[in-house]
Amino acid sequence: MLDRLYLPLLGAVTLLVIALAMVWPQGLGARSPGPFGHTPVQQTPEMKAKILREHNAAQERDKRARDAIRELQTQAIAPSQ
Numbered sequence: 001m002l003d004r005l006y007l008p009l010l011g012a013v014t015l016l017v018i019a020l021a022m023v024w025p026q027g028l029g030a031r032s033p034g035p036f037g038h039t040p041v042q043q044t045p046e047m048k049a050k051i052l053r054e055h056n057a058a059q060e061r062d063k064r065a066r067d068a069i070r071e072l073q074t075q076a077i078a079p080s081q
Contacts, residue, residue: 041047 042051
């Protein structure tokens, strides 16, 4: 293909892709500008509550696991009679 046709075509395709990226609906990250996009799934109240519940449950599981390990270590060091 001639450079006279190829390079302007490549430039036009590049501008088209940039324009498309500016208006294409976003994924799960930040909201797209203007009339495009929607509230991201992670920012809905239901999902925020679910994420908080999962976080709290994971912290509780970690705490129980640490307590169990601490108890096993205590038993290994000073076994009760």
